[in-house]
Amino acid sequence: MYVAVKGGETAIAHSLDLLADKRRGDRAIAELSLEQIDQQLGLAVDRVMTEGSCYDRSLAALAIKQARGDLIEAIFLLRAYRTTLPRFGDSLPLDTSAMVAERRISSTFKDVPGGQVLGPTYDYTHRLLDFSLAAAGDRPAAPTAPADTNRSLPRVGDILEREGMLEPPPRDGASEDLTRRPLTLPASRPVRLQNLARGDEGFLLALGYSTQRGYGNNHPFVGEIRYGHVPVGFVPEELGFAIEIAEIDVTECDMVNQFAGSHDVPPQFTRGYGLAFGHSERKAMSMALVDRALRAEELSESATSPAQDEEFVLAHSDNVEASGFVQHLKLPHYVDFQSELVVVRALRAEVEARRRQAVLDQAAE
């Protein structure tokens, strides 16, 4: 019985074998390829790249396959790989006005320069199970307009900003990296945004939702959401000028929020910002709501709700940390529990002794 509560090397090896076997499933069913995951489960790949902070579709697809579709486990796998990669330097900030957009909408104006472009979205699907998808079949290609790659797409926020109606974006270009330095509080906005970009989509969704229901409301409007391809620029030291090293897909959300103004600033709209790899509107919007909520102190608003509490939000947003610490409760704790047993038994014995003494005292009276 002494062995029953211990696990040996052999047991672990067998557990790993069983896991690999489960992963493969029924051998009569064709094995998933990474290309299939990339192409047909693309939004899962996008989420893993975003929260894994690593833009690599095939690595993310591999992580999803290895994790059997458990996206938080896949994010963990990708992060653990990412941390071993050497750093060449920082890319230039993305210029999303140079985006070749597949989708771009604004909820604040009926029409905007560049137009409203629906692109591929679930927004107008009726959520009826499409049983035709249950069988493989040829799917016709969708008709598309030719992309105008030469035309830049001005951001709605920039237009409002020119009127003075919207605050300008922060000019502070200093970048820090949370994956190299520990989080210190209070955090700068770039650090907060990095934390939120890596943060769990579900956690941010719930927090963003809570602001809409009155826990730190800031009257948000979707100034703009755009999804598409943007070039990534990098300045190698030996060249001294920028070269394009990649083109990546991102979703950007510029949330426009009310601001009553302060002693020094007349009333104007303020920004909440969200950015995610791939096509992840839910994530980008949630991030933008929480980013704006976290600016409460900076904008002299009273911070009374969870979403406005920087330490609460930043310390609990990371699902790799959260998942590890919650699940570590599976590890043996029997030494600690034994300590508790000893204490609770002693406390109970004292209570029992007092009770008996009270009965004796009463009998003696």
Added chain:
Amino acid sequence: MADDAYNYAYLDEQTKRMIRRAILKAVAVPGYQVPFGGREMPLPYGWGTGGIQVTAAIIGRDDTLKVIDQGADDTTNAVSIRRFFAKVAEVATTTRTDEATVIQTRHRVPETPLREGQILVFQVPIPEPLRMLEPRETETRTLHALSEYGVMQVSLYESIARHGRISKGYNYPVMVNGRYIMSPSPIPKFDNPKLDRSPALQLYGAGREKRIYAVPPYTPVKSLDFDDHPFEIETWEQCCALCGSKESFLDEMIVDDDGKHLFVCSDTDYCERRRTLPEAAE
């Protein structure tokens, strides 16, 4: 290492240097929690990533590593971490406390007294001893800076007022070198006296919370108490069912459906040594 894709002991040399600098600072200021740029490890947060990073930063090919969890060498997570270092650091491993140069532990301090030159690496889940009294890091850092520890004394006093004794069994707070209150990690209070003026170096790593702290050899470590409620450790009426020890920390097991209990040493190396070497049992 068979797999050349990773550096010796997994971490790259820059990261090891960063961790060593944090360790040096921690040793220089005993009990102070030093923030460090904790990395994402290939093992989950909460499963020893802090201890693993500390071990990875200090281990070399000449070291002999022992890994324990709950005092035992053969618990699953101890096996997993030992296997990790055997693979990435090509290091000799042992279950013998006296043979090890580095001992990574979760939740226990070995029963066998440690000696000079040995390093005990603790895995720490919550490095902040005041965390359950004050959840905000910004607040607790100030409290430490000012040695403002009234909140801890009050919580111990409340425990006495409510229960007649300090009802804390593990992770029992200590005062290090008369300056910083420190979490000894979730070891049973039974082990607290072993931390006091230990000849071994104690390093504490918290990976998720990104903190390292240390107790250098022979540093005074005092468990908090009151003059009229002195610190005391757990005792058992039973002795170890395997080796007969009356001095070691005992694990309790339920051995049949009627809930019959059996007590055995939590420290498997200590227990086995006593059984195989009769003179060790004296």
